[in-house]
Amino acid sequence: MDVLSDVITTMRTGRPASRRLRVDAPWCYRFDPYEGAGFHILLRGTGWLLAEGAEPVPLATGDVVLVPQGSAHVLSHVPRPEGAVPLDDAEAEPEGRVEFLCGKYRLDHTRGHPLLGSLPDVVHLPAGPGRHAELRAAVDLLAAEVTGGRSGRDAVVSGLLDLLLVYMARAWFEEHPEDGWPRALRDREVAAVLEALHTEPAAPWRLEELAARVGLSRATLARRFTALTGQPPMTYLTWWRMTSAAHLLRTGEQPLTVVARQVGYGSPFAFSHAFKRHFGRTPAQFRADASPPEPR
Template sequence: MDVLSDAIAAVRVGQPSSNRVRVSGTWCTRLAPYEGAGFHVVLKGTCWLLPDGGAPVPLGTGDAVLLPHGTGHVLADSAADAAAVRRAVPFERWAGDEGPDERTAYGGVELLCGKYRLDRSHAHPLMAELPEAVHLPNRVGSHPELRAAIDLLGRELEARRPGSGTVVPSLLDLLFVYMIRSWMAEGATGAWPAVLTDPVTAAALRALHADPAAAWTNDRLATEVGVSRPTLARRFTGLVGRAPMTYLTWWRLTLAATLLRDTEEPLAAIARRVGYGTPYALSHAFKREFGATPGRFRAEVQSRQGATA
């Protein structure tokens, strides 16, 4: 897997949820802060996003917006004033209300709104540095993969066909990746867009993520990348903020946490997969990083997942 795929896999839990909403007239709805990431795609019409503590964002047909940290926000037909925002209808009640005729009237606004469940207990720094709101306007020729995913979603949701229960979640997963890719391609500020475009650091990360259990050393990694050890250390540490072997240790433990969360594999098998010779060695390092033994960590994660299921 590549770094972005690994970063997403480390935090993703469960399947995304979505609502398709049609509305016209004057409206205003609030989405409370969420332990995950929210997204909206405007399939038709225009509206406004008003993030908590942020500037209003106008949204047009084909626009996508990702709220990667679950920021609370308001969606409205216009840049609503403070009084209107206070009267905003909670989204769960608003989206489920089939009463008003204008809710399904031709014209107005059509939205795809949804959430991704994320476990932030061991988020990759690439995910952590995403801004509160990632707005991706629909511009001719920009982000063709994202545009294609939005078009496919719109068509799939227009007429539910056999297999849509599999197709829609898969397309929503693609949408998540394409929104982050598009943000990076837009010249995003932050360390990780620079990390993944630097040939030396990117090659080193690809090698570490492709085989984290390998017996890596600084010399072996430098040889793999094709640079001297001092060059690797300088470039990698300067951009990533950690030395290569320090990053590898952190990633191995993060990967172990993901496997404890998502699988029933025994600790010995997980230790082998992430490069530790014995379960004891992994347990000792894991407790130092996460403040809990692997067994306790797994039990707590399963308890939280059961409570939110």
């Protein structure tokens, strides 16, 4: 599986949700901090997104905004947050001149991946001719489905919301190709190593083998991989194995021996020791605990 798909699958903890709303000025809606990511699409009219400690972001028709860390923010008809009320309290106005689609993804940030962590607190993707055609197509389909009553609507909307998250992240990466993780995904050798580690996390990888696989020396691979991802290859592999194991423990009922084998450990004892060192508790405790712990 490719890295971005792997990351989203591992972090997701539930189904996404969305709401389409039509209003007239004045309007001002508050979004409290959320364990996940939020998004907004301005389908008609203009508005502003206000985030603490940041300059107001002007929004025009067709603009898309992703709030990847689920931080608090406000949507308003003016660049001021005074008088904001929760979106749940909003009353739709059928003839309103402003229309937007808001939604959220349930993501566990304790299993957060630096790929999504590299995104800014607010990702603004302005509309424009020829910009991000796949994202625009998904927006159009989603806007039509959320107000329709056609059979299969729930399944279609859920799938389109998943597509939307990928397209929003991909659009930002394409606009910032020289940044750390976007650059890592564009670097042929580093990307090939990442794909190998994500495709076969249980394989007994060694740095020598990975370097030979992509035609680099051990030192060159270690230096380039670390510069672009923030971790040496084998450190990243251990971290990804533990993150994947946490996902398996939380979402499945496989015996510990199976989970251990799926993330590259030959014995439950060795796996439990590594897992406790990483998360501060045993796999059994982690699975039983309803609230995710913070990694050490």
